[in-house]
Amino acid sequence: MKILFLGAGGVGGYFGARLVEAGADVTFLVRPARAERLRSEGLQVHSPSGDFVVPVKCVTRDQPEDNYDLVVLTAKAFDLEDAIESVAAFITPATFILPLLNGFSHMQVLDRRFGAEHILGGIAQVAAMLEADGTVRQLAPMHSLTVGGRTAETQAIAARFVEVCQAAKFNARLSPDIVLSLWEKWVFIATLAGITTLMRGSVGQIMATANGEALIRQLYAECLAVATTCGIDMAPVARDAALKTLTQRGSALTSSMLRDLQAGLRTEHRHVLGDLLDKSLAKGLSSPILALAFSQMEIRESESAVRS
Numbered sequence: 001m002k003i004l005f006l007g008a009g010g011v012g013g014y015f016g017a018r019l020v021e022a023g024a025d026v027t028f029l030v031r032p033a034r035a036e037r038l039r040s041e042g043l044q045v046h047s048p049s050g051d052f053v054v055p056v057k058c059v060t061r062d063q064p065e066d067n068y069d070l071v072v073l074t075a076k077a078f079d080l081e082d083a084i085e086s087v088a089a090f091i092t093p094a095t096f097i098l099p100l101l102n103g104f105s106h107m108q109v110l111d112r113r114f115g116a117e118h119i120l121g122g123i124a125q126v127a128a129m130l131e132a133d134g135t136v137r138q139l140a141p142m143h144s145l146t147v148g149g150r151t152a153e154t155q156a157i158a159a160r161f162v163e164v165c166q167a168a169k170f171n172a173r174l175s176p177d178i179v180l181s182l183w184e185k186w187v188f189i190a191t192l193a194g195i196t197t198l199m200r201g202s203v204g205q206i207m208a209t210a211n212g213e214a215l216i217r218q219l220y221a222e223c224l225a226v227a228t229t230c231g232i233d234m235a236p237v238a239r240d241a242a243l244k245t246l247t248q249r250g251s252a253l254t255s256s257m258l259r260d261l262q263a264g265l266r267t268e269h270r271h272v273l274g275d276l277l278d279k280s281l282a283k284g285l286s287s288p289i290l291a292l293a294f295s296q297m298e299i300r301e302s303e304s305a306v307r308s
């Protein structure tokens with residue numbers, strides 16, 4: 001399987017490098033400055049299970065090639081339109097696209113642009129970031145991908161990709177219902193990103209406050225209510241597992257949104273929190289903590305726009 005990764009940041013750099021390490025045929029579509037650096041230094045990963053560096057193949061958007069079976073999209077949501085323009089010339093009627101973004105509305109954007117029959121669904125479970133020197137840092141041992149299709153053909157492609165991933169040093173699984181899996185992750189990450197950015201702390205720090213657990217549970221319930229009202233039936237076992245992680249005492253877990261906020265970077269609050277809030281409003285639900293989480297991120301974004 002010939003695979004093109006759009007982006008070599010936290011998620012793309014980590015999983016792409018692991019696949020290269022395992023001998024998979026992976027190329028990175030990156031911007032010219034990143035391509036130059038990757039060609040000369042390779043892709044370096046700092047990982048709790050051991051640092052490694054792999055030589056990588058890179059292309060830029062002005063050098064289109066049309067022989068990829070799968071394009072893995074790993075841009076942030078606010079870069080999606082530009083990422084689509086960059087990959088468009090690499091996509092033929094035989095190419096499938098696997099986005100690994102958090103949230104959900106990117107699926108509809110991609111369906112509209114390339115046709116739903118070409119779009120797989122994917123979820124990344126990793127805590128990884130791109131450092132200023134171009135290296136990728138994996139911050140915690142977890143590393144897994146969940147992928148799936150919404151048609152028999154895309155499910156078969158997802159299964160082939162999972163097969164390729166079996167040789168790599170991360171976990172990969174095929175979801176029998178990728179739409180449900182995407183919503184489960186969305187409800188989880190909206191709660192985690194919302195509460196950690198509101199309270200500027202890890203799960204363990206929030207749990208150590210007097211109202212922390214009640215606030216986490218209320219935000220999770222608000223996000224879950226949106227999913228349920230949209231016809232998504234999350235099993236009790238999935239909800240219990242999510243809440244167990246979200247209320248683990250002493251846990252150092254944070255969100256990539258909090259890391260981006262603290263690093264002064266743009267965040268995906270519109271995609272992860274705002275889209276869910278829009279659905280809540282459209283369904284006539286009351287989601288006060290979700291609204292608060294989104295609104296404080298809007299203020300923070302307008303402040304950084306004023307500063308820059």
Ligand SMILES: NC(=O)C1=CN([C@@H]2O[C@H](COP(=O)(O)OP(=O)(O)OC[C@H]3O[C@@H](n4cnc5c(N)ncnc54)[C@H](OP(=O)(O)O)[C@@H]3O)[C@@H](O)[C@H]2O)C=CC1
Binds near residue numbers: 012076100126129268
């Ligand atoms: N980081 C994490 O731990 C996790 C992140 N996620 C999700 O994964 C997605 C990606 O996040 P993350 O990896 O952290 O983001 P990063 O910002 O680390 O990486 C995204 C990369 O995409 C590149 N990119 C964007 N647009 C283009 C383009 N048109 N052409 C070439 N390259 C492009 C960016 O390049 P450049 O730097 O040149 O702009 C950047 O390096 C998000 O939706 C996030 O929510 C999910 C689970 C965990």
Ligand SMILES: CC(C)(CO)C(=O)C(=O)O
Binds near residue numbers: 124189257
């Ligand atoms: C769930 C988690 C925390 C790690 O995969 C994540 O998706 C994020 O931080 O954006």
